Amino acid sequence: MCVKDLYETGRNILQKTEDVPLLFLRVILAYTFFGPAMLKLNDIESTAGYFEYLGIPLPLLNAYMAAGTELVGAVLLGLGLLTRFISIPLLFIMIIAIATVHGANGFNVIMPGDAFTWESPYINGAEIPHTVVVLQNGYEMVMYYMAMLMVLVSKGAGRLSLDFLIFKKA
Template sequence: MSSSYTPPTRPTGYTNSPGATVTDDRPVAGSSTPGEPDVKPVRPRGHVRDDLGLLVLRLGLAAVMLAHGYQKFFLQGGFGGTAQAFTQMGVPYPQVSAVLIIVLELAGGVAMVFGLLTVLVGLAYAVAMAAAVWLVHLPNGFFVAQNGYELAALTGVVALVLAISGAGTISLDRALFGGKRRRRVREARDAAAS
């Protein structure tokens, strides 16, 4: 079976760098040979929207985390009251679990606001929500009105998405660790070019 499709061709004469011509007639980003157009890579249109979306997702998750941490620490008796509630719910190691969850919700919420250690906090919160679904909410069905797993599951999914995608460019993660990543990418690109 034959096809009549012919891929589009590009103008000839583009170069990789001054003095090096490209034989397959495709333009190369960063060409700076005199008399030839400089072809620059195009950033995807959704880039800014993606970063804003990640920021909104982070802030929404942080609001939920901080509200639950505040509730447990200040309104439900702190570590002792939360440990007692965890005991009644059948959560294993309730004293340790209470401390870990309150610290995760409060410190993790602040970290999410600023986009700091987003992958680690997202993973920790996703694990905590999976445990909450399994140990507490699953027997009650889906809907949150009956203490079901609806909210815990959704919160865990949001946390997992942030753990997978990272915080985006509007974050401390990018400010603190983005330079190292860009340097590694640049070094890998330079090594591949040579």
């Protein structure tokens, strides 16, 4: 068997599983959007207050719109239903998150390790230096979510989705 045949065999095997990563991506994003949506909805007044603090106009309306979009997005992404459609407003939410919350904090979510350290004299009788993890709340994770959403906009939900079952398109 020559290298070309081996390559073709490997490619054919991998093509049969190409929809699994799209399913995994959708499930991760569904989980990612569900938690914040529920936090916003469970205390919508505080969310609106935070939006007002950020300078977002019509804070109560925008709090409901953001939470509703995230919740509906989580459900639709999990099911693989209208995946390309719902990924676009979720992308806009991510852009707004960078512009209003994360952008001023720089790129990193976690402050670099050399930026803040703390020495603990003893832990369990042994002298051990520790590094403290300090959240910087930068836009790093938001960019990752945007990249994942862009994949879903361009590729769709894949064959392991309701989109494929209903519309016969991946």
